[in-house]
Amino acid sequence: MTSQVHLDDDNILSVLTYAVIHLGVEHVVVVGHTNCGGVAACLAGASQPSSPPSSSLERWLNPLTNIARSLKSPSSHELVEASVRQQVQNVLESDVIKMAWSADPAERGQAKLLGVHGWVYEIESGHVKDLGVSAYGR
16 A cells, blocks of 8 residues: 555654655655555445544545545545555655755755656556656756
């Protein structure tokens, strides 16, 4: 499953900050995969009446469950792709990426050209599908 990019999650933001600002990583790739148990759980949860998440797992998956509800009966593959697209958008909205794309070299750290990409790994075929949602900045 695509890792959910929550903009208040210090774990993912610290990794992103270190990679982009300190190591100069030039490509951030958000990858989801087919045959995902998390996606299956969200599809099942989307068919149930909406209620506040009561566990850490439900809180983690809630954004994906909401995407499933908004798509009106998506297939598993459609939900994986929608999730990757959303996570790419979340990465692009992070302060880390905004800072890396800043005109101020002191804020950019080691980052040079920086691309954010969205892919889906298709377990059945072993292929990677580029969703065509890449964004680039300096």
